[in-house]
Every structure is written in structure tokens, then in C-alpha cells.
Amino acid sequence: MSVTHQVDVQQLIDSGRFSRYQFLIAFLCFVIIAIDGFDTAIIGFIAPSLRTEWHLLPQQLAPLLSAGLVGLAFGSFLAGPLGDRIGRKTILVLSVLFFGIWSLASAYTDSLFTLTLFRFLTGLGLGGAMPNAITLTSEYSPQRSKSTVVTIMFCGFTLGSGLGGALAAHMIPAYGWRSMLLLGGYVPVACAVLFYFLLPESVRFLVLRRPGSRQIEATLRHIAPQAKLAGAGFFIPEPPAAVRRSPVAQLFATPLAFGTLALWAAFFMSLLIVYLLTNWLPTLFKEAGFPIAKAALVSAMYQVGGTVGAIVLGRLMDRFNPYRVLAVAYLSAIAFIAIISFNYTDLVILNLAVAGVGFCVSGSQIGANALAAAFYPTSNRVTGVSWALGVGRCGAILGSMMGGALLGAGLGFSTIILLLAIPALLASIAIFAMFKRYPRPATDAASATGGGAASMPVSH
Template identity: 55%
Template sequence: MANPASTLDVTSFIDRNRVTPFQVLIAVLCFLIVAIDGFDTAAIGFIAPSIRALWHLSPQQLGPVFGAGLAGLMAGALLFGPIGDRIGRKRLLLGCLLVFGVSSVAAAAAPSFGWLIALRFATGLGLGGAMPNAVTLTSEYCPARLRSFLVTTMFCGFTCGSALGGFAAAMLIVQYGWRSVLLVGGIVPLAMALVYVRALPESVRYMVNAQWPPARIAAALRRIDPNANLDGVAFSVADVSRGSSGSRIGRLFTPELRNGTLLLWLTFFMSLLLIYLLQSWLPMLLHTSGASLRTAALVTAMFQVGGTLGAIALGWLMDRLNPCFVLAVAYVLAGVFTAAIGHLTGSPWLAAISVFLAGVCVSGTQCGANALSAAFYPSDCRVTGVSYANGVGRFGSVLGSLAGGSMLAAGLDMPMLFSIVGMPAIVAGCAMTVFGFHLRRDEVALSPVAGVGH
């Protein structure tokens, strides 16, 4: 029971209460947003052979259709991240869903390859702003003791959406052509935006920082604890005090955040480079090795299935062990399993197992990295921190999406090619190891950041 006329830290309020259906609803709604990102990312890889055949493109000419969407994701994350800290998580999420939905529907009717590239960029803009805000909103309603597990479980929407994108593309392309995949991927977020106007709440921490009326804040907190006495209570957020009074982007480079920011950026860059390279080019690489398109699609889908299970397992471990070292070990294993794919392309079942294990380690670990970044940054610049980590990571995703064509054109054999592909995961593992020692050294300063100071 809160004491009238006292000051209540909303973070502590959320941490000491049990998880309620209201918080589960938020995680589910954000899960669906992230699933749209995963669906779109995977679907473009599966429709690429049809696009290539329609416009008679070489592998290198096909690269921009991957790169345009990913460049949009990068620009959207960098552009919309600070806006989410200014206008609120909910408003920006709704706007991003509309941008993405309209652009994807328009891309389904693209009359030329050039138009398709432009519309894929616009689609990426919407997705780039939506995903970091979804991660942040979920994180800000999760108690610290379960934050990594709940955020990584929510982020499984990406891997589930990616798996669904593969299965849906395999069916839709045969029945209705590749354009139907983009059409479905655009109609769904437009319908979601209409529902989310009423169903999605605003972050209670944002409301406190933005000085919303206490009655609105109290109403949100009573959905977590209906019996709380919040009459006359003044609300605060403890972790706002960290950082300078300057711009939100500038706060990422204050002395207590700078090293962590740079290490997170390196991790996201390497992790997303590997994920998008595999998602964009693995079907074609397997097809080049002699697998049918159907077999290639099914084997690649195992990457997302593994990522889903890996995210849940890693999130559970991150709440119990040092999260940085959990991620470091998983990244190193991801590099090993990725390299193994190149030696197993002649056996679809063995290749599927290796792809599954690579997904457990790298796609699952990326979910954990998002949870870690949301826990690392204070609430008044959290969307900016998560968005910029993802935005910098998108540079890696663009490089990965383009690298596949060049690697195919270079004529490398599959063992050598996949050994090279696995190297970014090793680098990400090293960055997470250094990050873990960095947090240990500054444990006292970082202890208010829930979920990090193990």
C-alpha cells in the first residue's frame, strides 16, 4: 500500500509486484509488432528467386532489394529512436505501423525493380522505428527479476515471424505469386494499428518523465496492483538521474555509458551482419549446393525455430547468471555451428540440425542483446539507446545482405564460405566478454540498472 503524500518510484513499484495479465498483454502486443519485422525480413529472402527470374537479375543485381529494406531499418532506428523518448512509445509505434503497412502494400504492386527498391526502403523506415520502441515498452513494464526472460520471450516474435514468413512464402508464392507475400505483410500491420489505438498502453515511466497528470499514471499502475493506494502520491523514476542534461544522443556518450555503448554497437553490428546474411542468402546458398527451393526454404526456417527456443533459454539464463558472459558463450558457439553448415550442405538433415543450432545461438542471442541494451540505458534515453544500437547494427545487416552475392560470385567453396560467415559471431562474443568485465568493474555505478549488475 502506498502512503499518501509520499513519492513513489514507479520502477520499484513494478519490480515488487507480481506479473499481471496487463503486463502479459503488453508483451503479447509488442510480440506481434516484432513478428511483423521478422516476417518481412524472412519473406524477402524467399521471394528473391522469383524477383530475380521476373526481372532477369544476377545475384549482385539482386542485392539492393535486400539492402534497401535494411537501409530503411537503419534510418528508421536512427531517426525515430530519439522521437520515441520525446513523444512516447505508443504514438511512435502506431505511426511506424502505418508507414510500414502502407509501404508494403504499395511494394506488392511495384511496376519495376526500381520502384520495388524505393518502397522496400520506406517499409524499412517503419519497421526500424517500431522494433526498438516495442522492446523498450515491454522492458519498462517488466519486473527486474524476470526482465531478460520476458523481453527475450517477447522478442521471439521476430524469430516466430521469420519462421512464419518462410512457411507462408512457400505456400503463397506457389498459389498467388511473390506479390501476395508483400500484400499480406502490409495488410496485417494496418489492421494491428487500428486495434492498438485502444489496446496498447503508454509506458508508465515515460508518463512520469513527461509529467503526465498523476491520475493517468495511477490508473496505469492500478492495472498492475488494483489494491494500491495511490491517492495524492507523487511519482518518480529513479534511473533518470544518470546521464547529463544534454541531448538524449549525447547521453549515450557520458562517461558511465560511453564504453558500454560502443561495445553494444560492435556486438549489434556483428550479430545483425550474420543474421541478415544467413536469412537473406541461406536459401539461395543451399539451392546453389543442389537443394530444391522447397528444401532450402524448410532448412532455413529451422534457423528461426532455433532462434525462438534459444531466446527463451538464454533469457532464463540471463536472469540467473551474468548476462554478458551468457551471450559471449552463445556467440562463440554460433560461429562454430555456422561454419559447420558449409561441411554439411550435401546432407539436408544434418544441415538442418546445424542451422537450427546456429539459430539457437545467434538469433536467440540477438534477442538477449536487445534485452541487455534495454536494461543498460536509463529510462529517459532508453529508446534512443536501444534504437541507436539497432541502427548501428543495421549497418552490419546491410553489409550482410549485400555480401552474399559477392561471395557467390567469388566462387568460394561452401566450407570456406561458411567459415568466413561465422567470424562475426566470434567478434560479437569477444565484445560481450569485454562488456561483462566493464560492468563488473563499474558494478556500483550500474546497479540501479535492473538486470545487468550480476
């Protein structure tokens, strides 16, 4: 059938209401991120029981605890180019299946070296799932609510981590630490099959890479059943020449290169703070003289603040310039950091300040995921998101190690907390620099790449 008219796929998604089908896609990605969060956090929950059963010293646990983070970083770097070449759905499903299989394998090992290796391999899958889930959600969300949908979807990570803690409290005493790894293996393996049948491939990806695919019209009919799609050709407002270039090379091409480096700086600094506080906040409060129960309660406020911050900042990013929103949020974190450092004896103020740091830093990091997904064009969107996350994971590894190093150096609670103002300031500067370089809000980076609408007809 000959092409009778052209349909802009992104305009079609933007102009309609958020359909049940789009909600299903976002929900399935939410579930994937929740499973990702559960499997990422497992090792921390089983570590005390593992140490007791295998008679391990604390320093012997360190490689095991960091192996997953290293795997996450490598997985992010590998998954991006694959997602942009092969497809978001394909790599997403394979990543979930991959980390589920290695979690199952971890449950049956009796060797610390083998368990460490398997945690690294699990991390590879975890690192591959996250950026593809972010990208798929972003590409099916209307521009007017893109940041909100992506940030709410990513809150699944916190839910999965928290659920892991609740289940660990009941399962480990009753069934042993291996039961957590088994649960973290069987659930993703089973869900990978479900995701294969329920998740669609990104229509933007299909238009760019497989313009003759019948899936394009079939998927768009689920989103906009009233649209006139019969005999249509489909296009996205991006230059098709980008398909012939390496997704990695595009990261450093003009004018994306500046934004790439700025995003990397923000992700690195942000995740350094997030993981230092997540891993060391209870210990820091205990060193400052707080009872363990109160230290744990205050630390939980950080996660609460991060979840609320993600939702609020996501909404603000959709209403105002997203660069300004994130730059101000990171800058505001400095005030809360100072309050914690200088006034940590007042429990009420401390709880509010810790929640404020979570709101501004952890919430901004989730918002930065949405910003990265909007900044890069379809041809290298997964690569852009995943490589930013990969660089961020390097910051996470450094943050995890810094807590112990700073405590070992004899620095006090106030000094260690106050030092976090430096990476928060640098993250704010990086995002503000993007605002100065790209004054227009990130809108799928069609403007960032300098390309106009490219007609990519589909024959019927």
C-alpha cells in the first residue's frame, strides 16, 4: 500500500491523553526497577548472616559488597550501545533474565570468591536493565508529563530496596540467607517471560531503526485508537543520518559533548553523596552518640525525603525549566547539609534536615535520569542514559569507600557531613552550566542535535 500521509510519532504521543497502554508500559518498567532495587540491595541484607556462617572478617566482605556496584557500572557501559542498536525491549528483557539467573547461581555457592564473581555478573544485568527501563518509559511518555512519569517509575527502586529489608527480616531467620537470593532469582526469571510478551519495543526506536516494521502502527493504535494511521508513513523529528554513527561517538559530537560531560559530573557527584549516606549514615550517627534505633530511624528519613523529592522535582521539571529546577535543588542541599553538620543534637531538626538532603540530592538524581533521557536523541538515548549512570556508579563506588576512609582518618561527624557540600555544589554547577549552554528545556534533544524533522516513511 502506498503512503498517503505522514504521522509524527512523538507529536501523536504528546497530543493525546496518557492511555492505559502507556500506563501499563510505565507500570511494567516500575516493576522492573523495583526488582532491580531488590536484587541490588540483597547483599547488604544477607551480609551479617553470611559473615557469621562463613566466619568472615569485615575486610573479607568488602570485595563482595562492592562487586555488585562494579558490575552495575560495567553493565551500564555495555547495555547502552546495545539498547540503541538492538532495541530497548530486547536488552531490557535479557538483562532481567541475566541477573535473575546469576542470583539463582549465587544461592548455591559455598565459596566467597565464587559468590563475589556471581555478584559481579548479577550487577552486569542490573546495570543493563535500569537505563533501558528509563528510556522506554521516557519514549512512551507525553512531553508535558515526561519527567513526572519517569521519576515516579524510578521510585520503584526505593520500594524494591525497602521491600527487600522487610522480607529479609522474616525470611533469613526462618529460611536462611540463601532464600533471599533464590527469591531474587526466581522472580526476575519468571517476570522476564512476562515482560517479553507484554512490553512493546519503543516506537521511536522502530521508526529510526526498522521503519518497515508493522509493530509501529499496531503499537500506536493501542495509544491512539482514533488516529488515522491506515496508509500512513511514520517519522520522528530527528535526522536519520545519526543512525549510521556509533551511539558512543554521538555522545562527544557537537553540540552534545558539553552536555555529556556536564551530566557525567552531576551523576558522579550526586551518586557519590547518595551511596556515602546510604551506606554510612547509620554508622556516622552511631559514632556521633545516637542509639542504634534512633540512628536507623533518622537514616530512614533520607529515603523518605528522596522518594518525595523525586515526585515533586519531576513535576516541577515538567512545569519549569528542568535545568534550573535541578541546579537549585542541588544548591539547596548545601543548606540542609550545614544544618546536619552544625545542629545534629536536636532530633526534630535533624530528621527534617536529613529528609531535606534526601529530597534535594536523591530526588535530584532521579530527576537527572529523566533529564538525561530527554537530552539525548533516539539514536543514542540509551547510551546517553547508561553511560551517565555508569560514570555515576564510579562515584557511588568512591562514596562507599570514602565513608570508611574518612572515619579511619579520625574525622568527626560534623566534618564528614560538611564535606558533602563540595560534591553537591559541583553537581549544581554542572547542571547550571547546561542551562547556560542549552537555554531551552530538554525536549527529546531534537533541538540539541540541531536536526529538523526527518521523514521516515513506512510502506504498507
